[in-house]
Amino acid sequence: MKFEVITLFPGFFTSALDQSILKKAQNKALIEIYIHDLRPFGLGPHKVCDDVPYGGGGGMLMCVEPLVKALESIPKVPQKRIILLTPQGEKLTQKKLKVLSEYDQLIIVCGRYHGVDERFKAYIDEEISIGDYVINGGETASLVLIEGVTRLIPGVLGHEGSLTQETFEHDLLGYPQYTRPPVFAGQKVPGILVSGDHKAISQWRKKKALHITRKKRPDLLDELDHEQD
Numbered sequence: 723m724k725f726e727v728i729t730l731f732p733g734f735f736t737s738a739l740d741q742s743i744l745k746k747a748q749n750k751a752l753i754e755i756y757i758h759d760l761r762p763f764g765l766g767p768h769k770v771c772d773d774v775p776y777g778g779g780g781g782m783l784m785c786v787e788p789l790v791k792a793l794e795s796i797p798k799v800p801q802k803r804i805i806l807l808t809p810q811g812e813k814l815t816q817k818k819l820k821v822l823s824e825y826d827q828l829i830i831v832c833g834r835y836h837g838v839d840e841r842f843k844a845y846i847d848e849e850i851s852i853g854d855y856v857i858n859g860g861e862t863a864s865l866v867l868i869e870g871v872t873r874l875i876p877g878v879l880g881h882e883g884s885l886t887q888e889t890f891e892h893d894l895l896g897y898p899q900y901t902r903p904p905v906f907a908g909q910k911v912p913g914i915l916v917s918g919d920h921k922a923i924s925q926w927r928k929k930k931a932l933h934i935t936r937k938k939r940p941d942l943l944d945e946l947d948h949e950q951d
């Protein structure tokens with residue numbers, strides 16, 4: 723998988739991409755991440771990338787031309803998806819991450835200021851939001867997307883089986899988990915987990931996952947009911 727990020731703040735990514743899973747996945751050549759600085763595509767001698775919006779209203783907007791030029795500069799592969807990060811986009815979910823992980827190249831455009839000139843939307847495949855809130859720029863959102871997709875790529879985590887038991891798999895939250903010590907400040911690890919009875923453990927986990935989902939996120943069970951109707 724190739725991730726290509728267009729940003730006005732390339733320095734933002736320096737440390738984040740050089741840590742933990744993302745670093746290992748790059749070292750194993752399972753992913754490639756290219757950060758494209760938008761600034762050189764800016765207009766005029768000052769490489770301007772933003773301007774005031776028509777109609778007023780204050781703030782700045784990212785100009786369409788530098789964005790299009792930056793996009794055009796990226797060599798594309800056939801199985802690609804061009805994504806604009808915006809709070810107005812489709813909300814990112816685990817299901818959506820899986821769909822995105824099937825592509826060979828994700829080109830991710832990070833907005834800043836008041837967002838991008840509407841005409842840029844003619845050049846993208848889709849708009850994605852990381853949630854119903856507004857942050858300052860698409861850079862943080864792009865890291866969420868890149869990390870979420872990367873961990874689904876076979877070979878990245880090294881224990882893919884555990885992915886199928888995670889929160890949001892089968893529209894359920896994950897079951898409670900414990901590690902050593904067996905007792906901490908009077909709180910004991912549930913006896914069943916140290917029983918060695920794998921069938922009983924599996925049943926306990928399913929029950930707990932269902933119980934926790936019903937308590938914390940009943941909306942997920944509603945979705946599940948709709949899917950099965």
Ligand SMILES: C[S@@+](CC[C@H](N)C(=O)[O-])C[C@H]1O[C@@H](n2cnc3c(N)ncnc32)[C@H](O)[C@@H]1O
Pocket residue numbers: 807808809810831832833834835836837838850851852853854855856857858859860861863
């Ligand atoms: C301050 S926001 C612009 C918000 C815009 N004025 C609006 O009302 O939709 C600047 C940039 O941050 C990014 N951004 C902010 N919130 C986001 C979210 N929830 N999901 C994805 N990107 C987001 C987008 O790239 C956006 O263009």
